[in-house]
Amino acid sequence: MYTTTTIKHHRTEFLDSLACESGRCYSKTVSLVRKTHAKKGFWLSKNDVQKYLRHRGYALHSQSIQACVDSYFNALDSYFQVRRFNPDAKPPKRTPKHFKVRWKSTAIRYKNGKLILSNGRGRAPIVLEIEEIETKPRYVEMYFRRGCYYFAIVDKKDVPRKKETGIAVAVDMGEIHPIVSHDGAKTIIYNGRFIRSIIQYRNKVNARFQEKMDRCEKRSKRWYKLLKAKRKTLDKINAQLKDAEHKITTRFISDCEKAKTDTIVIGDLKGIRDRAKFSKKSNQKIHQWAFSRIAQKICYKAEMAGICVIFESEAYTSQTCPKCANRKKPTNRNYTCTHCGFKYHRDGVGAINLWSKVSGYLFYPVVGELAAPLGVKFHWHLSRSG
Numbered sequence: 001m002y003t004t005t006t007i008k009h010h011r012t013e014f015l016d017s018l019a020c021e022s023g024r025c026y027s028k029t030v031s032l033v034r035k036t037h038a039k040k041g042f043w044l045s046k047n048d049v050q051k052y053l054r055h056r057g058y059a060l061h062s063q064s065i066q067a068c069v070d071s072y073f074n075a076l077d078s079y080f081q082v083r084r085f086n087p088d089a090k091p092p093k094r095t096p097k098h099f100k101v102r103w104k105s106t107a108i109r110y111k112n113g114k115l116i117l118s119n120g121r122g123r124a125p126i127v128l129e130i131e132e133i134e135t136k137p138r139y140v141e142m143y144f145r146r147g148c149y150y151f152a153i154v155d156k157k158d159v160p161r162k163k164e165t166g167i168a169v170a171v172d173m174g175e176i177h178p179i180v181s182h183d184g185a186k187t188i189i190y191n192g193r194f195i196r197s198i199i200q201y202r203n204k205v206n207a208r209f210q211e212k213m214d215r216c217e218k219r220s221k222r223w224y225k226l227l228k229a230k231r232k233t234l235d236k237i238n239a240q241l242k243d244a245e246h247k248i249t250t251r252f253i254s255d256c257e258k259a260k261t262d263t264i265v266i267g268d269l270k271g272i273r274d275r276a277k278f279s280k281k282s283n284q285k286i287h288q289w290a291f292s293r294i295a296q297k298i299c300y301k302a303e304m305a306g307i308c309v310i311f312e313s314e315a316y317t318s319q320t321c322p323k324c325a326n327r328k329k330p331t332n333r334n335y336t337c338t339h340c341g342f343k344y345h346r347d348g349v350g351a352i353n354l355w356s357k358v359s360g361y362l363f364y365p366v367v368g369e370l371a372a373p374l375g376v377k378f379h380w381h382l383s384r385s386g
């Protein structure tokens with residue numbers, strides 16, 4: 001589990017020069033690899049590039065240079081992955097002037113409340129004042145955002161797994177509600193109306209600005225002014241969205257902890273974006289659907305709490321009747337089985353079936369009547385579970 005502490009630092013010429021040097025190093029890597037491929041028809045290996053860069057001499061720690069090369073080769077690797085499915089994919093080619101600088105643990109020292117980041121022999125190090133730390137961080141990364149530099153201090157911590165209780169909670173991430181959970185007895189719906197209203201508002205704002213920008217000449221003074229205003233407004237809305245997502249997931253994890261859950265099962269929706277070919281409007285909804293962001297948040301928060309997360313295929317879970325295993329696509333918000341007359345909230349059905357799948361009860365009748373789902377509405381103090 002990675003933990004990050006961030007320190008803000010005002011802009012200085014020295015930090016600028018480091019970021020610029022890192023940018024030079026990154027650009028060189030990009031052009032070297034791409035030109036070799038264009039002329040000779042093969043891709044250089046990471047080792048070759050590193051050997052070459054070592055002789056050029058950059059005003060950075062040797063490990064920081066390596067980190068630049070690493071990030072380009074990571075991007076190149078994902079291009080090779082994508083290329084197999086998408087012949088139109090292009091290799092990474094961004095050549096920024098400034099680039100993030102990373103110090104690996106060999107370039108980091110800690111002494112008397114000061115974190116010393118080495119920039120190689122004969123160059124001044126960066127000294128950051130930080131609070132007491134137990135272990136040396138894994139790496140420190142410096143990046144630039146809105147007129148300031150930020151140092152992200154990243155450390156790895158081992159969180160002990162919770163004692164096994166055998167209690168699993170299945171999570172269905174629907175389009176309407178971000179989280180619907182089921183633990184074998186209780187179904188909880190974490191209401192997504194608030195998140196949806198933020199997303200709708202964001203779309204509206206975006207469209208309004210776009211309309212205005214389309215009416216004036218591109219790259220004119222007014223156009224830039226509108227662009228700046230648009231970014232500012234959207235940033236604010238996005239921050240609100242992020243905050244709401246954090247509150248919902250924190251609340252969900254704390255509910256899990258209270259119920260002594262040791263495993264969270266998440267419906268694996270890989271490929272939903274490719275499969276989702278509905279009307280234009282519905283498509284937009286699915287693309288913006290906060291699924292992966294919420295899943296990510298659940299994953300790392302569960303890890304922090306020592307709860308295990310597993311992914312299970314979600315195939316047919318929203319269509320199958322939990323009582324008689326009859327398959328039928330739900331048409332409205334309620335699931336009604338045409339075979340046995342079972343009635344339940346549509347999103348709840350997905351969570352129940354997912355839970356049955358991992359608990360090994362699938363296609364066995366649900367014993368007794370299911371309690372109506374509990375609703376958790378969004379409010380600003382949601383994460384404090386009462």
Ligand SMILES: [Zn+2]
Binds near residue numbers: 321322324
């Ligand atoms: Zn049925």
